[in-house]
Amino acid sequence: MVQNRRCRAATATCRIAGREVILAKPETFMNLSGLAVAALVGEFEADPAKDLLVIYDELDLTLGTIKIRERGSPAGHNGARSITGALGSQEWLRLRIGVGLNLPPEAGARRPGRDYLLSPMRKADLTVLDEVLDRVATATRRIIEQGPGPAMNEFNRKDRE
Numbered sequence: 001m002v003q004n005r006r007c008r009a010a011t012a013t014c015r016i017a018g019r020e021v022i023l024a025k026p027e028t029f030m031n032l033s034g035l036a037v038a039a040l041v042g043e044f045e046a047d048p049a050k051d052l053l054v055i056y057d058e059l060d061l062t063l064g065t066i067k068i069r070e071r072g073s074p075a076g077h078n079g080a081r082s083i084t085g086a087l088g089s090q091e092w093l094r095l096r097i098g099v100g101l102n103l104p105p106e107a108g109a110r111r112p113g114r115d116y117l118l119s120p121m122r123k124a125d126l127t128v129l130d131e132v133l134d135r136v137a138t139a140t141r142r143i144i145e146q147g148p149g150p151a152m153n154e155f156n157r158k159d160r161e
Helices: 030-043 078-087 114-118 123-146 148-155
Strands: 002-006 009-016 019-026 053-062 066-069 093-100
Touching (some): 009 030, 009 123, 019 030, 030 078, 053 066, 053 078, 053 123, 066 123, 066 148, 093 123, 123 148
Parallel strands (some): 053 093
Antiparallel strands (some): 002 009
16 A cells, blocks of 8 residues: 555555555545545546545434435535535535434434534444444445445445444
């Protein structure tokens, strides 16, 4: 794996499923991550709708779940909003990792926000996250090998939740 920095991101080049892949972690604040993503898309002359997969945490999904989507609104996620704004499109593949609590739906139940996301995770939650990251790696390989459709059929099923 070759590693370096470019376009305001830490990057690495590797092979996944027989294809050369650029891995990138923006070094900007999360709400400015679109700057790095757009610069990388430009540098590699990539088509965001076909060549980009963004993996990020999602407070609106219960801890331990993953969802793959080919397009969509940022749904309140500032990083996704930044990427959509920088690319000028919602047409980019995303793999969302649930980090939220399973809260009851009754009125008045508030979703935790920034303080929850920035506080240390409990050991039990880290164990769940470790398991879900294995599924994220498998889902990423499946997307690269077979495309997003088959990966969504396999990993977005309700019985996974």
